[in-house]
Amino acid sequence: MSGHGTPIPMISHPCGPLVGEAHVPGDKSISHRSLILGAMCIGETRITGLLEGEDVLDTAKAMQAFGATVTNHGDGGWTVSGVGVGGFAEPDHVIDCGNSGTGVRLIMGAAATSPITVTYTGDASLNGRPMGRVTDPLALFGAQAVGRAGGRLPMTIVGARAPVPVRYVVPVPSAQVKSAVLLAGLNAPGQTVVIEKEATRDHTERMLQGFGATLSVEETDEGRVITLDGQPELVPQTIIVPRDPSSAAFPVCAAIITPGSDVLVPNIGLNPTRAGLFTTLQEMGADLVYENMREEGGEPVADLRARFSPDLKGIAVPPARAASMIDEYPVLSVVAAFAAGVTDMQGVKELRVKESDRIDAMAKGLRAAGVTVDEGPDWWKITGLGHGKVPGGVTVASQLDHRIAMAFMVMGMATQKPMRIDDGSPIATSFPIFEDLMGQLGAQIVRENA
Numbered sequence: 001m002s003g004h005g006t007p008i009p010m011i012s013h014p015c016g017p018l019v020g021e022a023h024v025p026g027d028k029s030i031s032h033r034s035l036i037l038g039a040m041c042i043g044e045t046r047i048t049g050l051l052e053g054e055d056v057l058d059t060a061k062a063m064q065a066f067g068a069t070v071t072n073h074g075d076g077g078w079t080v081s082g083v084g085v086g087g088f089a090e091p092d093h094v095i096d097c098g099n100s101g102t103g104v105r106l107i108m109g110a111a112a113t114s115p116i117t118v119t120y121t122g123d124a125s126l127n128g129r130p131m132g133r134v135t136d137p138l139a140l141f142g143a144q145a146v147g148r149a150g151g152r153l154p155m156t157i158v159g160a161r162a163p164v165p166v167r168y169v170v171p172v173p174s175a176q177v178k179s180a181v182l183l184a185g186l187n188a189p190g191q192t193v194v195i196e197k198e199a200t201r202d203h204t205e206r207m208l209q210g211f212g213a214t215l216s217v218e219e220t221d222e223g224r225v226i227t228l229d230g231q232p233e234l235v236p237q238t239i240i241v242p243r244d245p246s247s248a249a250f251p252v253c254a255a256i257i258t259p260g261s262d263v264l265v266p267n268i269g270l271n272p273t274r275a276g277l278f279t280t281l282q283e284m285g286a287d288l289v290y291e292n293m294r295e296e297g298g299e300p301v302a303d304l305r306a307r308f309s310p311d312l313k314g315i316a317v318p319p320a321r322a323a324s325m326i327d328e329y330p331v332l333s334v335v336a337a338f339a340a341g342v343t344d345m346q347g348v349k350e351l352r353v354k355e356s357d358r359i360d361a362m363a364k365g366l367r368a369a370g371v372t373v374d375e376g377p378d379w380w381k382i383t384g385l386g387h388g389k390v391p392g393g394v395t396v397a398s399q400l401d402h403r404i405a406m407a408f409m410v411m412g413m414a415t416q417k418p419m420r421i422d423d424g425s426p427i428a429t430s431f432p433i434f435e436d437l438m439g440q441l442g443a444q445i446v447r448e449n450a
């Protein structure tokens with residue numbers, strides 16, 4: 001859906017200890033991919049634990065527009081009856097991906113090597129984000145894109161009639177770009193090769209292999225070289241979506257900064273391409289432990305136990321870790337405000353092209369709340385004030401960005417005065433049960449005018 005309707009202002013009041021279990025929803029990245037790959041098989045893919053957030057529901061609608069049958073059976077159980085690789089029909093309406101960069105970029109890739117013409121749009125946030133990073137490699141396959149200035153949505157892509165395989169070095173660390181190229185490569189003959197200099201989340205590679213594609217990954221001096229054999233017959237799967245580490249970040253960070261807290265977040269995937277925040281928090285001195293470490297579906301999984309951490313210290317976050325925690329910097333910057341000393345985050349220019357410019361959005365709110373933030377094009381530094389010393393007491397613009405909205409709601413749990421956001425409605429894109437879940441732990445988040 002484009003836009004988020006009426007804004008929902010929310011206030012987070014300083015609260016007592018957060019205690020209990022936090023069952024966060026399914027992984028957003030894996031949910032999108034389950035629907036898209038399910039639509040590219042002949043036969044029925046079964047999915048349990050799908051994230052039923054707006055971003056993923058928009059992808060489900062898009063898959064239907066391409067001819068797949070997507071059915072919600074309740075309780076997170078979904079099926080997708082696909083149309084096969086190269087089987088996408090031309091949609092008879094514009095594909096609206098709402099707020100979702102992942103949704104639109106992966107779908108553009110999946111559709112670009114079929115002989116169909118598709119027009120894409122989104123909300124004001126998505127329509128401001130760069131799409132050239134995807135349409136440039138799609139042009140190499142033979143797809144032609146016409147969008148607004150600067151490669152922005154709304155945009156029409158005329159799919160390649162006779163796609164050719166591609167060898168592409170991804171110029172920015174982006175799993176969305178890598179995935180768009182691999183999904184386009186599915187319907188090109190021969191081998192498509194994607195090279196990434198920095199490893200990004202590898203769900204597409206793992207899931208393509210799981211769906212029966214022939215795909216290899218080689219670590220070379222050039223980077224990670226991913227080779228995909230085109231035009232496979234994908235085989236429908238049964239997928240259990242793990243819980244989202246990027247959503248787990250919010251109750252974990254809230255517990256770490258709120259005195260007396262003890263929160264268990266069960267069943268969180270710790271794929272190394274996603275778990276950078278948790279390592280960073282441990283290096284800052286957080287009382288965060290992995291309990292019940294195990295393997296599920298070939299991925300490391302643990303229950304995360306986070307307790308109030310009185311002796312947090314600022315650290316330099318290694319730039320090489322950025323991709324593995326890219327969506328977690330907003331909430332990390334909140335934790336940094338409660339630490340002693342400086343938290344230095346380098347190599348993070350991708351933060352400036354997310355749902356908002358996340359460095360700018362966080363810096364504005366943190367500064368208004370009494371915290372010193374220094375920033376440059378691809379870095380920022382937070383000078384922490386320590387526990388109990390962060391003033392708060394301000395309203396922040398969430399800028400159609402769910403992670404900004406949730407980060408400031410977490411902050412308000414431990415500031416001296418409440419934190420208010422002008423609009424909490426974007427939270428529903430990735431974490432629709434956020435308010436209830438945090439409320440059950442003891443948070444006091446209230447909707448204004450409710």
Ligand SMILES: O=C(O)C1=C[C@@H](OP(=O)(O)O)[C@@H](O)[C@H](O)C1
Nearest residue numbers: 029102173174175176177326327
């Ligand atoms: O591939 C994915 O599922 C995602 C990749 C990341 O984006 P980029 O590829 O733009 O870094 C991340 O920020 C997004 O939330 C999900």
Ligand SMILES: C=C(OP(=O)(O)O)C(=O)O
Nearest residue numbers: 099100101102103327354
């Ligand atoms: C960046 C994000 O999502 P997307 O790019 O899919 O909009 C996110 O969820 O933090």
